[in-house]
Every structure is written in structure tokens, then in C-alpha cells.
Amino acid sequence: MTVTPRPRRALEEDGPAVVVQGLRKTYRTRRGIQVAVAGLDMRVPRGGVHGFLGPNGAGKTTTIRMLLGLVRPDRGTATVFGHEVPRQLPQVVHRIGAIVEQPRFFPAFTGRQNLSLLAQGIGLPPSRVDAVLEEVGLAGRSRDRFRSYSLGMKQRLAVAATLLKSPDLLIFDEPTNGLDPAGIHEVRATMRDLADRGRTVLVSSHLLGEVQQVADTVSIVGRGRLLAEGTVRDLLRGAGRGVLRVGVGEPARAAELLRSRGQQVETTADGALLVRAGEHGALPAAEVTRVLAEAGLWLHELTPVQSDLESYFLEVTAQDHLGSAQHEPPGARRADAGEVRR
Amino acid sequence: MRLLRAELNRVRMRRITWLTALALLLALAGLSLIGWQLMQPPTSEQVAEGERYYQESLGYWEESREQIIAECVEFEGLSEEECAAQYELGRPTPDMYVPTPADFSQAAGIALTASSYLLGFGALLVAASSIGAETSTGALGSWLTFVPRRVPVYLAKLVAVVLWVLVAAAALQALLVTAHLLLARAVGAAVVGPQDVWATAARSLLVVLALTVVGFTVACLGRHTIAALGAVLGYGFLAVVRLALGGYGWVQQLTPWLPEANLEAVLRDGYDYYVTEQRTTAEGIEYVYHEAHLGLAHGLAYWAVLLAVLVGVSLLVFRRRDVT
Numbered sequence: 001m002t003v004t005p006r007p008r009r010a011l012e013e014d015g016p017a018v019v020v021q022g023l024r025k026t027y028r029t030r031r032g033i034q035v036a037v038a039g040l041d042m043r044v045p046r047g048g049v050h051g052f053l054g055p056n057g058a059g060k061t062t063t064i065r066m067l068l069g070l071v072r073p074d075r076g077t078a079t080v081f082g083h084e085v086p087r088q089l090p091q092v093v094h095r096i097g098a099i100v101e102q103p104r105f106f107p108a109f110t111g112r113q114n115l116s117l118l119a120q121g122i123g124l125p126p127s128r129v130d131a132v133l134e135e136v137g138l139a140g141r142s143r144d145r146f147r148s149y150s151l152g153m154k155q156r157l158a159v160a161a162t163l164l165k166s167p168d169l170l171i172f173d174e175p176t177n178g179l180d181p182a183g184i185h186e187v188r189a190t191m192r193d194l195a196d197r198g199r200t201v202l203v204s205s206h207l208l209g210e211v212q213q214v215a216d217t218v219s220i221v222g223r224g225r226l227l228a229e230g231t232v233r234d235l236l237r238g239a240g241r242g243v244l245r246v247g248v249g250e251p252a253r254a255a256e257l258l259r260s261r262g263q264q265v266e267t268t269a270d271g272a273l274l275v276r277a278g279e280h281g282a283l284p285a286a287e288v289t290r291v292l293a294e295a296g297l298w299l300h301e302l303t304p305v306q307s308d309l310e311s312y313f314l315e316v317t318a319q320d321h322l323g324s325a326q327h328e329p330p331g332a333r334r335a336d337a338g339e340v341r342r
Numbered sequence: 343m344r345l346l347r348a349e350l351n352r353v354r355m356r357r358i359t360w361l362t363a364l365a366l367l368l369a370l371a372g373l374s375l376i377g378w379q380l381m382q383p384p385t386s387e388q389v390a391e392g393e394r395y396y397q398e399s400l401g402y403w404e405e406s407r408e409q410i411i412a413e414c415v416e417f418e419g420l421s422e423e424e425c426a427a428q429y430e431l432g433r434p435t436p437d438m439y440v441p442t443p444a445d446f447s448q449a450a451g452i453a454l455t456a457s458s459y460l461l462g463f464g465a466l467l468v469a470a471s472s473i474g475a476e477t478s479t480g481a482l483g484s485w486l487t488f489v490p491r492r493v494p495v496y497l498a499k500l501v502a503v504v505l506w507v508l509v510a511a512a513a514l515q516a517l518l519v520t521a522h523l524l525l526a527r528a529v530g531a532a533v534v535g536p537q538d539v540w541a542t543a544a545r546s547l548l549v550v551l552a553l554t555v556v557g558f559t560v561a562c563l564g565r566h567t568i569a570a571l572g573a574v575l576g577y578g579f580l581a582v583v584r585l586a587l588g589g590y591g592w593v594q595q596l597t598p599w600l601p602e603a604n605l606e607a608v609l610r611d612g613y614d615y616y617v618t619e620q621r622t623t624a625e626g627i628e629y630v631y632h633e634a635h636l637g638l639a640h641g642l643a644y645w646a647v648l649l650a651v652l653v654g655v656s657l658l659v660f661r662r663r664d665v666t
């Protein structure tokens with residue numbers, strides 16, 4: 001079976017690229033049972049860049065390994081393009097390209113030799129190897145040993161390996177680890193480009209600013225469970241909802257007034273007020289203006305506060321650290337795609 | 343088939359494959375040199391010297407005839423005729439003083455048994471590192487994201503390294519036997535029993551096969567080349583302990599269950615050993631030695647079962663293992 005451009009079966013199937021339900025994985029360690037993934041639910045929509053975010057040890061890499069059949073889940077199910085993994089993985093593996101943690105190849109083989117073996121394994125012609133090496137800009141160094149590559153070159157080789165299959169789903173586990181700013185920019189551009197060409201990119205990362213720039217949707221995990229999921233815009237709107245920054249001549253009096261209307265008010269260092277919804281709900285911006293104006297207080301600033309992914313992330317993961325945690329009641333944190341969990 | 347081809351290429355591309363083959367080639371050259379010396383006819387100097395010693399001891403033997411027979415009669419209580427017959431048995435012969443060269447089958451037999459173990463350990467190293475390096479570098483993880491069916495992946499790796507090693511070992515052994523044949527011709531040594539020699543060479547390939555599979559499966563189970571080498575070293579240590587305890591009958595009775603004894607039985611077409619039995623009689627403690635024999639069939643059956651177990655267990659583990 002020679003592999004030439006495949007018909008994009010993606011067009012025939014619909015539904016999410018990846019669906020994970022109740023996925024759980026524990027490792028037996030010297031200290032006892034280590035829960036790596038604790039009943040994770042996740043949904044990666046088809047097409048676009050999906051960020052997979054979580055603090056260190058949240059179980060991102062373990063989840064990715066389970067999607068690739070490298071690690072066997074204790075329970076739960078995962079499907080990729082509608083095929084259950086790992087059972088039906090052989091049917092979809094040619095549509096998945098992945099880099100897990102670091103690029104791992106034979107150190108003593110050249111970049112070209114490493115790719116040739118992979119190409120042979122799936123019956124691709126050697127010309128394909130040259131093409132992908134060219135594509136990632138490694139053609140000039142392809143006859144050097146993998147061991148002698150810089151970290152960035154190793155990453156590029158790994159990217160080249162994933163491109164061998166021209167996959168519909170690309171999984172990158174912290175792809176910008178160790179890259180210089182130009183490299184990071186390049187990886188980001190590559191991911192965007194792949195997504196724009198209809199591929200699905202699942203990217204795990206710590207660099208939230210970066211994910212915010214490139215991702216369409218995100219899943220945030222903590223301690224092996226889903227904390228929030230949805231489009232970046234929805235999550236941020238949810239995060240920043242109801243917070244207004246108010247600049248006014250007499251901040252103390254204005255704060256008093258707004259508190260009497262049931263709002264939570266903080267004073268910032270530069271003398272502005274941050275107004276948040278209190279127990280009885282938020283005052284709309286227009287209402288804030290009216291209340292203050294009626295008291296003879298005139299605004300010189302009124303802005304809805306935009307949260308960024310980073311503060312949102314810290315907020316949800318902090319809640320996770322403080323909240324439940326050690327044991328997980330079954331189904332306690334089931335979230336459907338698009339719904340924000342707080 | 344595609345997997346097998348890729349794995350064959352992988353083995354071919356590894357430097358250790360070629361370095362080991364080169365080292366073994368040098369070792370076989372050394373063995374041929376020894377074989378050449380063993381088959382050398384004596385030099386004229388050795389012949390002359392031997393002749394001299396022969397004449398000397400013949401003279402001495404003839405001179406001391408009276409004395410030897412007298413002593414025999416006195417101390418051993420035999421008749422004079424009996425003692426004379428015994429004396430006659432001690433007549434020196436020329437071949438006692440001139441070295442006799444080994445013939446081809448003796449020299450080649452020695453070289454083949456030595457080379458079987460050399461090739462076997464080389465094979466063990468190549469096989470262990472083929473899977474060990476792949477696991478410990480994590481390259482196996484990348485491979486499995488391309489070809490996720492674990493059982494075919496495992497089998498292709500095993501078969502590839504076995505094929506490689508067997509072809510290389512067969513070539514090297516053939517080279518060794520041919521070298522001995524040529525050397526025998528060159529020095530004019532008798533070429534007897536070449537069929538036996540080829541049979542030994544064939545059996546030595548079974549030894550190589552066995553050690554290859556041991557190296558591969560143990561490194562697979564231990565996830566590292568070192569695991570296989572460590573296991574061999576550890577076993578070697580146990581074998582030394584066993585040798586130290588070799589005087590005990592119960593230790594000798596373990597022989598049919600020992601891997602190395604069975605390997606010897608395969609290599610040498612049967613293996614003989616002794617079991618000591620301790621008996622208490624009226625006069626005290628008496629030791630009786632029983633000769634025992636391990637046949638080729640026993641050795642083959644033993645190793646077939648052992649290898650099947652090793653392959654089965656490591657395959658099961660490999661199939662379910664988490665690759666991280």
C-alpha cells in the first residue's frame with residue numbers, strides 16, 4: 001500500500017476531532033498511587049487550534065499519551081475522529097501526527113536516517129522524507145547525527161516527522177519548549193497555518209499569552225480534571241464579566257455610593273475604582289454612570305476590564321488547588337463543551 | 343513485511359552491529375592462527391630433538407631392565423614373566439617425543455566451540471542493544487506513534503535481529519571452517535571428517551540463536567541493554583558459586599536443568615557429567631561416581647521451552663506496557 005495524498009475523510013465525518021470521557025490513569029510509584037489523570041472529560045472541536053492548558057503535573061502529557069496508545073488508561077474512553085483509542089488506533093494513526101514532550105529519536109542516526117525509518121514503517125517513498133526536511137528547513141543538516149542537533153533543530157525534525165503523514169490532527173506537547181523567540185513565532189505560525197488549512201491542532205502549553213494569540217478554543221485542566229473549556233473569547237468574557245474600571249473626581253464618595261447600591265468596590269493604586277457585581281447582581285455600566293451623575297460625580301473614565309487568559313488561568317487553577325482535590329467524587333466535574341465551569 | 347524491512351534496515355544502520363562483527367572477525371582470525379599452529383607438522387629441529395630424546399630414553403629403558411623387573415617381583419608379588427610383560431609395555435615409542443599435529447577436524451572443532459560462545463555473546467549484545475537502546479532513548483515512543491500495533495512491532499524487531507545475527511554468524515563460521523580447511527591443505531594436515539565439522543558449525547548457530555533471543559527478550563523486559571548484560575553477568579556469578587559447590591551430589595543433579603549444560607549438549611551433540619554418590623559402608627564413607635549423559639534432544643527441548651517462555655512473557659509485557 002503506497003501512501004499518496006489521502007482523501008480527506010475528515011470531510012465525510014463530522015463531530016469533534018477528539019472526545020475524552022471519564023479518562024483516568026494512575027501510576028504505581030514508590031510513594032503509592034499517583035493519580036495522573038482523574039476522570040477527564042474533554043472535547044476538541046474539528047479544525048482550528050485547541051489549547052490544552054494546565055499547571056505542571058496536571059496530566060496533559062499523560063492524556064496525550066493515552067490518545068496515542070502509548071499509555072493504557074485505567075478507565076474511561078477516548079475517541080479520535082470517531083475511532084475509539086487505543087482499540088481502533090491502527091485505523092486512525094495515519095491521521096495523527098504527534099510530538100510528546102521532547103523529540104525522541106535515535107541519537108546516533110542522522111536526521112534523515114531517523115525519518116527514513118519512520119517513512120519505511122508506514123510505506124512512504126524516500127522522496128517524502130526529503131520533502132518534509134526541506135519544509136522544516138533542515139535539508140542542509142539532514143546528514144548530521146540527531147545527537148549533534150540543537151534543541152530547535154530537534155524540534156524541527158520532530159515537526160518534520162509529524163508532517164510525513166500529512167495528518168488531520170496534530171498534537172504538540174509544549175512545542176515551544178527551548179525555542180528562541182523566532183522559533184516560537186515560527187511554531188505559532190505553523191500551527192495557525194495548519195489550522196487554517198482545515199487541520200486540527202491540539203497544543204499543550206504553559207505559555208498562556210501565546211496560546212491566547214493562536215488558539216480558537218481551550219481546555220484548562222488541573223489535577224487531572226477539566227476545569228474549564230470553551231472558546232477563548234467566551235472564557236475571557238466570563239472571566240472579566242461585570243468588572244468596570246471607573247475614573248471619577250471623588251473616588252471615596254463614589255465608592256461609598258456604589259457600595260450602597262450593593263457593589264463590591266476596590267480602589268486601585270492610581271485612584272480609579274474597580275467595580276464588581278455584589279450579592280444582588282451587577283449594575284450595568286449605564287446605571288453606574290447615572291447613579292454617579294445624579295450625585296454630581298462626573299466620570300472621566302469607564303472601561304470594562306478585559307481579563308487575559310493568564311489571569312483567568314491562575315484564577316481557575318487556584319480554585320482547584322484550594323477546592324476539592326485529593327479525592328474526586330465521580331461525575332462531580334462534568335463539563336460540556338463550551339460551558340464554563342467555575 | 344514492511345515493518346520487517348524497516349527493522350532490518352535499522353539493525354544495518356546501527357554502528358554496534360558492524361563494530362561487533364568486526365571485533366568477531368578479528369577474534370576468528372586469532373582462532374585460525376591458533377588452529378594453524380595446532381596443525382603444523384613438526385619442524386626438522388623438533389624431529390631431530392625428538393629423535394635424540396627417544397634414543398636417550400630407549401637406552402635408559404634397556405639399561406634398567408633387570409632392576410625394574412626385580413623391583414616389580416619384589417614389591418608387587420608377580421611372577422617374573424608377568425613383570426617382563428609389564429616392563430615391555432613401558433617401551434618408549436618415537437611419537438612420544440615428537441609432537442603430533444592436530445588434524446583438520448580436531449583443530450576446526452576447537453575453533454568452532456570457542457567461536458560459538460564468542461559469536462553468541464556478540465549476538466546477545468547486538469540483540470539486547472537493538473531493543474534496549476530504542477527503549478531507553480525513547481525512540482520507541484516515536485515509532486509506536488507511526489505503527490501502533492505492538493505485536494507486529496515486537497515480532498518484526500525480534501525476527502529482524504535474529505535474521506541478521508544468524509546470517510552474520512553463519513558467514514563467520516563458514517569463514518572459520520574454510521580458513522581451517524585451507525590452512526590444513528597448506529600445512530599438509532590430514533583432512534578427516536569435514537562433515538562432522540560442518541555439523542558442529544550448524545549446531546553452533548543454534549547456540550547463537552539462543553543467546554540472541556535471550557539478549558533481546560531480557561533487554562525488552564528490563565527496558566535497557568544493561569539489563570541483559572547485567573542478567574548475563576549475574577548468571578555468570580551464580581555459575582561460579584555452583585562450580586564452587588560442584589562436589590555436592592545435589593548440585594550435580596541439577597545439571598539437566600542448567601541452561602549452560604543444555605547449551606553444551608546442543609553444541610557438542612551431548613554432554614557428559616558425573617554425579618557423586620556418598621555411601622556409608624562398614625569400612626567408612628565411600629564415594630561412587632555415576633556417569634550421566636545429557637543428549638542433544640534434551641538440550642534442544644530445554645532451550646526451545648526456555649526461549650518460548652522468554653518470548654511469550656516479553657511479548658505480553660511489551661503489548662501492555664506504558665511507553666513514557
Ligand SMILES: Nc1ncnc2c1ncn2[C@@H]1O[C@H](COP(=O)(O)OP(=O)(O)OP(=O)(O)O)[C@@H](O)[C@H]1O
Nearest residue numbers: 027034035036055056057058059060061062063666
Ligand atoms: N511514568 C510515570 N510514573 C509515575 N508517575 C507519573 C508518570 N508519568 C506521569 N506521572 C505523574 O502524573 C502526573 C501528571 O503528569 P503529566 O506529565 O501528565 O503532567 P503534565 O500536565 O504534562 O505536566 P507538565 O506541564 O509539567 O508537562 C504527575 O504528577 C506525574 O508525576
Ligand SMILES: [Mg+2]
Nearest residue numbers: 060061101173
Ligand atoms: Mg507534560
